[in-house]
Amino acid sequence: MILLEARNVTKRFGPHIALKNLNLTVSQGEIVCLLGANGAGKSTMVNLFLGFLKPDEGTIVIAGRPVSDDLRAARARVAYIPDQVNLFPLLSGVENLTYFAELAGRRLTVGEATVLLVEAGLNGEDATKRMGDYSKGMRQKVGIAIALAKQADALLLDEPLSGLDPLAANDFGAHIRLLRDAGKAVLMVTHDVFRAREIADRIGIMKAGQLVETVDARAVESNALDRLYADHMRGELR
Ligand SMILES: Nc1ncnc2c1ncn2[C@@H]1O[C@H](COP(=O)(O)OP(=O)(O)OP(=O)(O)O)[C@@H](O)[C@H]1O
Ligand SMILES: [Mg+2]
Known part of the structure; x- marks a missing residue:
């Protein structure tokens, strides 16, 4: 289709x-x-x-x-992944994902958010670290997870x-x-x-x-x- x-x-x-x-x-x-x-x-x-x-x-x-x-x-x-995934640096990957998923109308538990981040290729341990310390590749993965959370x-x-x-x-x-x-x-x-x-x-x-x-x-x-x-x-x- x-x-x-x-x-x-x-x-x-x-x-x-x-x-x-x-x-x-x-x-x-x-x-x-x-x-x-x-x-x-x-x-x-x-x-x-x-x-x-x-x-x-x-x-x-x-x-x-x-x-x-x-x-x-x-x-x-549709979901969009830009070239610079700019999120809240003081929040973790899980927290950023939960926040942006909620803006898109979806409430995620910590467990669900972690699963999505791992699906997007992020290491489960990194998911709870603050995003200010992420590399660009790691931030892009959170971008994928946000897109996935939207179920577009x-x-x-x-x-x-x-x-x-x-x-x-x-x-x-x-x-x-x-x-x-x-x-x-x-x-x-x-x-x-x-x-x-x-x-x-x-x-x-x-x-x-x-x-x-x-x-x-x-x-x-x-x-x-x-x-x-x-x-x-x-x-x-x-
Ligand atoms: N909002 C806008 N107002 C005026 N001109 C625009 C606007 N957006 C794009 N353009 C013009 O339209 C053309 C296409 O722009 P576009 O951003 O789609 O190119 P692109 O293929 O994405 O280029 P790049 O590889 O540099 O990102 C360009 O000439 C650009 O200057
Ligand atoms: Mg362009």
């Missing part, structure tokens, strides 16, 4: 066209990674799915319903790997894939061509507000994807 869908979406900011007639789908149990130069429109796409922005033309559809029909219902189905069907991640060391990025990717296996639809923006290929099922390359290429991650070698990306950015492919 298609969970996230952009149909002929155009988004303008004043005279600037951030997205041009863009079509994109993400199905249940699928990870789609978006690559593209700075300013290509990737975050704009994510913000449209989150309901933070409205398209000027076209339709954003979540689980078969246009977002404009019922914004609240649409928002309940789709996860939207905007550059979640930036600043993670290779092992932490690997670990993060592995957890995102587990969530995919559990049926979540995942749309992830990244600048990391190598990780995109490792993590995604499909990879979209965006340029100047358009999706110029979509490739099956398993069907493309890392070097070939690198070259394809570079060729698009240099304008040698259309």
